[in-house]
Amino acid sequence: MTVLPASPRAVAVEVLCLWATTHNSIDPLFQTAIEQLPDIDRGLVKTLIYGVLRQKEYLDHILRTFAKHPLRKMKPRTLMTLRIGVYQLLFLSRIPESAAVNATVNTLKAASQPAWLIGFVNGILRAVARQRTQLPTPEQMTQAEPPILNHPIWLVDRWRAEFGEATARAICACNNIEPPLTLRVNRRQTSRPLLKALLEKSGIMARNGFFSPVALIIDTFPGAVAALPGYQQGHFQVQDEAAQLASLLTGPLPARCRILDGCAGLGGKTSHLAEMLPSDGAIVAVEPDSRRYRLLRDNLRRLGHNAQALPVRADLRAYAATRPQPFDAILIDAPCSGTGVIRRQPDIRWNRQPEDLTPYQQTQVHLLEIAATLLKPGGVLVYATCSLEPEENRETVRLFIERCPCFALEHAAAFLPENARRLVNAAGFFQPNPADGMDGFFAARLIHRP
Ligand SMILES: C[S@@+](CC[C@H](N)C(=O)[O-])C[C@H]1O[C@@H](n2cnc3c(N)ncnc32)[C@H](O)[C@@H]1O
Numbered sequence: 084m085t086v087l088p089a090s091p092r093a094v095a096v097e098v099l100c101l102w103a104t105t106h107n108s109i110d111p112l113f114q115t116a117i118e119q120l121p122d123i124d125r126g127l128v129k130t131l132i133y134g135v136l137r138q139k140e141y142l143d144h145i146l147r148t149f150a151k152h153p154l155r156k157m158k159p160r161t162l163m164t165l166r167i168g169v170y171q172l173l174f175l176s177r178i179p180e181s182a183a184v185n186a187t188v189n190t191l192k193a194a195s196q197p198a199w200l201i202g203f204v205n206g207i208l209r210a211v212a213r214q215r216t217q218l219p220t221p222e223q224m225t226q227a228e229p230p231i232l233n234h235p236i237w238l239v240d241r242w243r244a245e246f247g248e249a250t251a252r253a254i255c256a257c258n259n260i261e262p263p264l265t266l267r268v269n270r271r272q273t274s275r276p277l278l279k280a281l282l283e284k285s286g287i288m289a290r291n292g293f294f295s296p297v298a299l300i301i302d303t304f305p306g307a308v309a310a311l312p313g314y315q316q317g318h319f320q321v322q323d324e325a326a327q328l329a330s331l332l333t334g335p336l337p338a339r340c341r342i343l344d345g346c347a348g349l350g351g352k353t354s355h356l357a358e359m360l361p362s363d364g365a366i367v368a369v370e371p372d373s374r375r376y377r378l379l380r381d382n383l384r385r386l387g388h389n390a391q392a393l394p395v396r397a398d399l400r401a402y403a404a405t406r407p408q409p410f411d412a413i414l415i416d417a418p419c420s421g422t423g424v425i426r427r428q429p430d431i432r433w434n435r436q437p438e439d440l441t442p443y444q445q446t447q448v449h450l451l452e453i454a455a456t457l458l459k460p461g462g463v464l465v466y467a468t469c470s471l472e473p474e475e476n477r478e479t480v481r482l483f484i485e486r487c488p489c490f491a492l493e494h495a496a497a498f499l500p501e502n503a504r505r506l507v508n509a510a511g512f513f514q515p516n517p518a519d520g521m522d523g524f525f526a527a528r529l530i531h532r533p
Pocket residue numbers: 326345346347348349350351352353369370371372375397398399400416417418419
């Protein structure tokens with residue numbers, strides 16, 4: 084196993100090189116890499132990695148005007164070092180120019196790169212630094228022909244077709260800036276005003292979310308979430324407003340109800356549903372991935388839901404084979420392309436391909452069909468994704484109803500708070516996109532009609 088060097092810029096270069104060669108998800112690569120770093124350096128590593136992924140096309144456009152050598156012929160280390168250097172010069176005004184250039188060039192020295200290469204990178208970064216006030220801004224480049232939107236063209240074209248030119252551009256613009264940190268207040272432990280006051284006591288300013296009545300938004304917080312006041316005590320869960328609203332489509336939950344979260348992940352929605360349960364209700368949360376299952380268990384414990392929530396490590400098919408008692412409501416928050424959460428996971432735009440959508444759709448329909456066998460007659464089935472793609476959303480629902488015609492769509496608006504009703508479209512789907520100020524999401528409420 085490679086031993087990663089300790090300077091934050093060198094770690095950022097290594098992680099981006101690993102990403103460029105594997106196209107694995109950036110978050111686990113980043114989390115593993117920072118294990119060896121002191122807390123103080125972690126924020127900068129994240130800013131550099133995520134920033135470069137959010138501005139990759141723009142940075143490359145700038146680099147092309149300075150480098151005679153074609154970018155596509157550069158080794159990943161050279162290109163990533165240049166991108167990280169230019170990102171600091173053009174986006175991080177708090178970093179002095181000399182530090183941005185020298186510390187970045189030093190990563191090449193530490194990696195024993197040849198002197199000519201170090202000189203080449205140094206020369207480009209110094210030239211960018213000298214001319215930076217005359218360079219076109221990212222905003223100006225969005226008006227260029229063709230525009231630089233920092234997304235692959237196939238994805239932008241899909242959004243143009245689905246949402247129109249203006250919204251497609253607005254989605255790209257939102258995906259290119261760092262999103263706020265959004266918390267869901269755990270009302271079993273505290274309240275929104277109390278948590279807000281607790282955060283403010285530590286100098287952390289939070290504002291109420293507009294759409295979800297339990298959302299608190301922290302616009303800038305570079306530190307670790309686990310260090311926030313109230314985290315260890317289970318006063319909140321990190322969760323975007325869109326995801327908070329999606330869980331509400333399962334409600335209202337009747338007395339003695341049994342709920343199933345069929346794709347529980349880390350338990351963001353399981354814990355919300357557990358909070359919504361009546362005192363005699365219960366929820367089973369199924370998750371096959373061992374790392375996620377461990378975090379799911381930890382989260383349920385931290386948030387105080389142990390008595391009512393049962394985590395099960397299994398995939399949904401294996402769990403269904405155990406013939407559990409039927410459920411009153413089931414949530415299938417399915418694996419998907421994740422094109423709605425690109426602002427939080429910027430690598431997704433570069434990692435996905437159009438041909439990925441059909442396999443996701445097949446899995447989604449399959450999971451819904453299994454869920455249908457586990458539901459009580461008259462029960463509620465909520466289907467959700469964090470995708471913006473129709474194949475994974477309305478098309479999945481259409482295919483499912485075609486195969487299971489005893490299910491019917493219920494309009495989502497009646498189950499959402501007043502402020503969020505405008506996020507429901509004419510068909511009755513809850514479907515916000517990043518231009519609405521939250522993650523892109525999709526949720527449908529389906530009723531079993533025996
Ligand atoms: C979108 S994530 C769920 C996020 C979660 N509901 C939350 O709010 O934090 C989808 C999850 O489905 C899980 N998954 C994938 N295939 C599955 C299957 N066959 N059965 C059950 N879960 C599955 C994945 O491991 C992943 O954690």
